[in-house]
Amino acid sequence: MVSSTSTFLQSTNPATQTIIPEQFPIASKEEINHTVQSAQQAFETYKNCSGLEKATFLRTIADEIMALGDQLVEKVMEETALPQGRVVSERGRTCNQLRLFADLVEEGHWVDATIDEGQTDLRKMLLPLGPVAVFTASNFPLAFSTAGGDTASALAASCPVIVKAHPSHLGTNQLVANAIHSAAAKCHLPKGVFASINGGIKEGQQLVKHPGITAIGFTGSPKGGTAITYSAAQRVVPIPVYAEMGSINPIFLFPEKLEKEGTRVAQQVAQSLQLGAGQFCTKPGLLLLENHPSTDRFLADFKEILLSASQQTMLNGSIFQQFCDKRKYYMQDKQVVDRTPFRQDDKAWDVQPGFIRLSAKDFLSNKDYQEEIFGPFTIAVVYDHPDELQAICNDLQGQLTATIFSTKQEIRKLHTIVSTISTKVGRLIFNGVPTGVAVSSAMHHGGPFPASSNGKYTSVGTSAIQRFVRPICFQNWPDELLPEALKRANPLHIIRKVNGKMELV
Amino acid sequence: MVSSTSTFLQSTNPATQTIIPEQFPIASKEEINHTVQSAQQAFETYKNCSGLEKATFLRTIADEIMALGDQLVEKVMEETALPQGRVVSERGRTCNQLRLFADLVEEGHWVDATIDEGQTDLRKMLLPLGPVAVFTASNFPLAFSTAGGDTASALAASCPVIVKAHPSHLGTNQLVANAIHSAAAKCHLPKGVFASINGGIKEGQQLVKHPGITAIGFTGSPKGGTAITYSAAQRVVPIPVYAEMGSINPIFLFPEKLEKEGTRVAQQVAQSLQLGAGQFCTKPGLLLLENHPSTDRFLADFKEILLSASQQTMLNGSIFQQFCDKRKYYMQDKQVVDRTPFRQDDKAWDVQPGFIRLSAKDFLSNKDYQEEIFGPFTIAVVYDHPDELQAICNDLQGQLTATIFSTKQEIRKLHTIVSTISTKVGRLIFNGVPTGVAVSSAMHHGGPFPASSNGKYTSVGTSAIQRFVRPICFQNWPDELLPEALKRANPLHIIRKVNGKMELV
Numbered sequence A, B: 001m002v003s004s005t006s007t008f009l010q011s012t013n014p015a016t017q018t019i020i021p022e023q024f025p026i027a028s029k030e031e032i033n034h035t036v037q038s039a040q041q042a043f044e045t046y047k048n049c050s051g052l053e054k055a056t057f058l059r060t061i062a063d064e065i066m067a068l069g070d071q072l073v074e075k076v077m078e079e080t081a082l083p084q085g086r087v088v089s090e091r092g093r094t095c096n097q098l099r100l101f102a103d104l105v106e107e108g109h110w111v112d113a114t115i116d117e118g119q120t121d122l123r124k125m126l127l128p129l130g131p132v133a134v135f136t137a138s139n140f141p142l143a144f145s146t147a148g149g150d151t152a153s154a155l156a157a158s159c160p161v162i163v164k165a166h167p168s169h170l171g172t173n174q175l176v177a178n179a180i181h182s183a184a185a186k187c188h189l190p191k192g193v194f195a196s197i198n199g200g201i202k203e204g205q206q207l208v209k210h211p212g213i214t215a216i217g218f219t220g221s222p223k224g225g226t227a228i229t230y231s232a233a234q235r236v237v238p239i240p241v242y243a244e245m246g247s248i249n250p251i252f253l254f255p256e257k258l259e260k261e262g263t264r265v266a267q268q269v270a271q272s273l274q275l276g277a278g279q280f281c282t283k284p285g286l287l288l289l290e291n292h293p294s295t296d297r298f299l300a301d302f303k304e305i306l307l308s309a310s311q312q313t314m315l316n317g318s319i320f321q322q323f324c325d326k327r328k329y330y331m332q333d334k335q336v337v338d339r340t341p342f343r344q345d346d347k348a349w350d351v352q353p354g355f356i357r358l359s360a361k362d363f364l365s366n367k368d369y370q371e372e373i374f375g376p377f378t379i380a381v382v383y384d385h386p387d388e389l390q391a392i393c394n395d396l397q398g399q400l401t402a403t404i405f406s407t408k409q410e411i412r413k414l415h416t417i418v419s420t421i422s423t424k425v426g427r428l429i430f431n432g433v434p435t436g437v438a439v440s441s442a443m444h445h446g447g448p449f450p451a452s453s454n455g456k457y458t459s460v461g462t463s464a465i466q467r468f469v470r471p472i473c474f475q476n477w478p479d480e481l482l483p484e485a486l487k488r489a490n491p492l493h494i495i496r497k498v499n500g501k502m503e504l505v
Helices: A029-046 A051-067 A069-080 A084-107 A149-156 A170-186 A201-209 A222-233 A255-278 A293-307 A317-332 A360-365 A386-395 A408-412 A415-422 A462-468 B029-046 B051-067 B070-080 B084-107 B149-156 B170-186 B201-209 B222-233 B255-278 B293-307 B317-332 B360-365 B386-395 B408-412 B415-422 B462-468
Strands: A114-116 A122-128 A132-135 A161-164 A194-197 A215-219 A241-244 A250-253 A286-290 A354-359 A377-383 A399-405 A425-430 A469-475 A496-498 A501-503 B114-116 B122-128 B132-135 B161-164 B194-197 B215-219 B241-244 B250-253 B286-290 B354-359 B377-383 B399-405 B425-430 B469-475 B496-498 B501-503
Touching: A029 A161, A029 A194, A029 A201, A051 A069, A051 A084, A051 A149, A051 A170, A069 A084, A069 A170, A084 A149, A084 A462, A132 A149, A132 A201, A149 A161, A149 A215, A149 A462, A161 A201, A170 A194, A201 A222, A215 A222, A215 A462, A222 A241, A222 B222, A250 A255, A255 A286, A255 A293, A255 A377, A255 A399, A255 A408, A286 A293, A286 A386, A293 A354, A293 A377, A317 A354, A317 A377, A354 A360, A360 A377, A360 A386, A377 A386, A386 A415, A399 A415, A415 A425, A462 A469, B029 B161, B029 B194, B029 B201, B051 B084, B051 B149, B051 B170, B070 B084, B070 B170, B084 B149, B084 B462, B132 B149, B132 B201, B149 B161, B149 B215, B149 B462, B161 B201, B170 B194, B201 B222, B215 B222, B215 B462, B222 B241, B250 B255, B255 B286, B255 B293, B255 B377, B255 B399, B255 B408, B286 B293, B286 B386, B293 B354, B293 B377, B317 B354, B317 B377, B354 B360, B360 B377, B360 B386, B377 B386, B386 B415, B399 B415, B415 B425, B462 B469
Parallel strands: A114 A496, A132 A161, A132 A215, A161 A194, A215 A241, A250 A286, A250 A399, A286 A377, A354 A377, A399 A425, A425 B469, A469 B425, B114 B496, B132 B161, B132 B215, B161 B194, B215 B241, B250 B286, B250 B399, B286 B377, B354 B377, B399 B425
Antiparallel strands: A114 A122, A122 A469, A496 A501, B114 B122, B122 B469, B496 B501
């Protein structure tokens, strides 16, 4: 929390609930102005960098992050209480992500070069918007933070980036920001190509409102994301906000499948629920099951697995408190017909996974059940009739994902259900869990509102670059002055659409 | 104008300023609800139509429009006072546009099928959003109206369309809507795939706020477009608004070019200014010229051409009045140092083209000069020093287009100017005029705010389809249940990106 008189922020060690001594000054109004101006100046140079120059920069950032070695891993662990294995693997994901975008911009096909020849010669490609502000996530201190997917995709698009560090991991941010600055220096890029600032809501709002900022990437709560989206829409010149705000990721579990492999599926779902102490935006927060003996067996297995699970430490005090409050609210609800009895001895910030069981009618009677609970908790809704399942599907808000566990025989009969949920999700999964978001070309991590502010864009995978560009068309423009991607001789040897036909190289 | 007690609307003949007898009932709240519900129901069928089925529908619409014959041409002329040649050519543009989208969806490549194979099999493609509301333009009664680019691209994307007819051409709307209904019936599509309603702001707002509407296309004034954009952002579930709101389309004219071909360029620009009585969103509303003898000669030629031009009838009384008011405001401005003396005998709704000459300093001192004047009027700004030109470029708002008239020698020295204006426009033109917006793959008709509400999208050309779709990713989905575009055997024979590489067919 930032008090109105503080001039600095400090992170807290979630394992010990002690404040870490290092102080991080809150950016002043003047500093934020100066930071954005530097980004604008850097844009004038950076937007003209070649794909190879940008690729080298992104790869150098990855190298510099790796060069931080154990110091980075230990700092992340201190600030997040995440286990070492997770931190090391998230560092790998972060560096691979940077290298994937490096490959993308080095190849150069992504600019969507489109050419119509003729008396009126039209040549269109994607060009960068300008400086981008990135609001980082609490739950991925590396992969969705300072050098995470938003930063990597914006830098790949030729947009300078200003990161607002997450107050939970200020030291991690500083180490990674230093790595990026070092990479920029090694690549002879202007310093303003990247900056990070520390602050609270006031400083964040100043960034959002600054005329020099041209787009925003955000990962966090619906409350925070919606506030930023409204602010951005009310600017003199509105700008796009790409806010990934999470969802409850319904999982549909059908009887034939549970008959055959109920115990294995229970293990899969329970494991997915507990990943990162349930603090994943794709955590399964809603299980939909038919009233059937196989469902009772599944839920008994599920309960047993969760009861025997170890406690996990949550990321910060605010997340912990909200989790406890929501869990308490649901546990006391008279409508709940079954529940996993949580241990009452939760140490501060340590939690046990659990779930409640509800009828379809009760689920539909209270919209609160559709709110994301950020933590290892889920709601199992048992319906008596397919019509109830359809009613739930009709009622569901926008989601990042939906998952179907069924046999192939069962899913063939689910045409209407699948048709309904496909209008509400970004990703449909068959017999798998929603956690585990591959960084690749075909990934789509973004769903209809309120899962994302703009379900047309993904925050994971190479398509994330499309958030920070727009098309510009050059008409009868002299060849020597065209961007390389559009020149008649195709000097970059990229795939282009010419006169309506795709031309490979 | 719609009075609060009217139950119907009528169009006016702009040539005679007489009300056309035919009455068009204003849609009631219940009718609008029913219309949206029909569209939602139709979506359940229409979204599963094949590319060929949609192509046949779009081509049949074009055929049905042509089958209206002279009746349609005469109705448009009656309601708009546009000359017959223009109406016939706009009808051709409209039908060609429908056929271009038909070809696009029949080929099927446009869905951007992207596949990552492996243990986690990911398959992503673009799928339709749902029912789309279209607010039509005053200035293109066919090409940007009932069966115009917004409707054609939304139908191509598998989205049902509800058009709010423009009050200036209600009869034209009805004829074209009938043609679309007839095409839907011939193609055995549900009636709800297309509807048009009549009404004013209240009815428009009801459409924008209806939960069944998933996106909006709009062509019109910044005031109208901004109001709709705000409304849509404040919905419980915000939806995208693609508002094309026009701009002043600066034209940069440099001395070497004017020395060589000044008279020809004056004719070109004057002709562009007068097209459609200046009621084009790409009308050149700002000429930027260096203080140089060639500029004086150019402006003398320009003045002479405009003085000898014939009067043209404007589209409706409201546009005419606003044009006269703005022109009067500019003509009386003490800062104006030269002007084309308008004839004072303008008949009602008939206008003469004209311009005023300003210094750079005076232009920069009054933001009003950056507001679009919808009609045959432009502002010629003469600057003394390149720094003044740079200052104007820095100050310019977002534009649909910018044009440079120069020799190749001159443009090579304009790196900084071009770099600045490229961040502010959707299309850059060399030695041509901004009017004449080709309907093709490489066109981009959309610029940074306030030219468009979302400069990432075009309202003209095949890419316009991208406004009405979003990506969905299928993970480990059974092959037989995948959309055809994503099936392993590629039965549609479309270009797909597989494991990061583009695969032709």
